Amino acid sequence: MTKQPVEQIVFERLRLAILHRELAPGTQLVELNISTKMNVSRTPVRNAIQKLSAQGLVDIIPNRGAFVVNPTMDEVIQAYTLRRELETMAAKLAIEAFIPADFEAMKSCIVNEKIALENKDINAYLTANKEFHTNITSKCGNRFLNEFIGTLLDKTDIYLILFDSYFDEGPFSAKSPEEHTLIMEALKIGSMTEVDSLLHEHFEQAIVSLSSKIKEFKNVEDLF
Structure with missing residues (x-):
């Protein structure tokens, strides 16, 4: 079985957490915290968050960070x-x-x-x-x-x-x-x-x- 890239593992874990309502709208996704917890570099975490943003599940706000989408x-x-x-x-x-x-x-x-x-x-x-x-x-x-x-x-x-x-x-x-x-x-x-x-x-x-x-x-x- 081919091992999944770390980026895909992070992406799927965060995506499912949002889809299954484990993460509240507006929750900040901090690259350092996630990478430390998973014992991986920040690059795959950053890329996973970018993919979530492309799917409309995460808002990336300049100078503030990435947040689970939280519409009014x-x-x-x-x-x-x-x-x-x-x-x-x-x-x-x-x-x-x-x-x-x-x-x-x-x-x-x-x-x-x-x-x-x-x-x-x-x-x-x-x-x-x-x-x-x-x-x-x-x-x-x-x-x-x-x-x-x-x-x-x-x-x-x-x-x-x-x-x-x-x-x-x-x-x-x-x-x-x-x-x-x-x-x-x-x-x-x-x-x-x-x-x-x-x-x-x-x-x-x-x-x-x-x-x-x-x-x-x-x-x-x-x-x-």
Whole structure:
């Protein structure tokens, strides 16, 4: 078996700590502390932190250091509000383009979403959720619109990882699969008025579900 580079080991340990909510938003990642704890040089630690930053999980602030991303509630609301507007626009452009195979794909995403919620598997949930929305927006025929939506999907995925209360409260508190089913049925009958209303409600619910109440976070030094 090929031994993993130290940089990859550090990267994966920190990444999983963030994804599993062991590290609180805003936690500072101090290169010296991590390198000392792991008995490695600072270079692989620095490179691992840079990779985390590229994935949007860490903010690197000049003259201050690296911190687990910590969005304000205003930023969360802005991201979801813009997503709602852009996805509504995409749905309007796409509503005449759907074929039966598209709805089958959406149904499959909803099934996978339910399974992920029951298993409290946030990564599988995010994948199914993203695929559902992409199945809608990818039919709009506007590459730039899809690029902007993709960027916002990645950003809001991070917010879900950090703050979504569904994974604290249990699988049956999530309304997303039911909301997605209603959106799909509205698209089937071609009712843009209903799709618009359902998307608005869906994103409002997403904002409400987010919580800054973080439980059982660890110090970064305790991870190694």
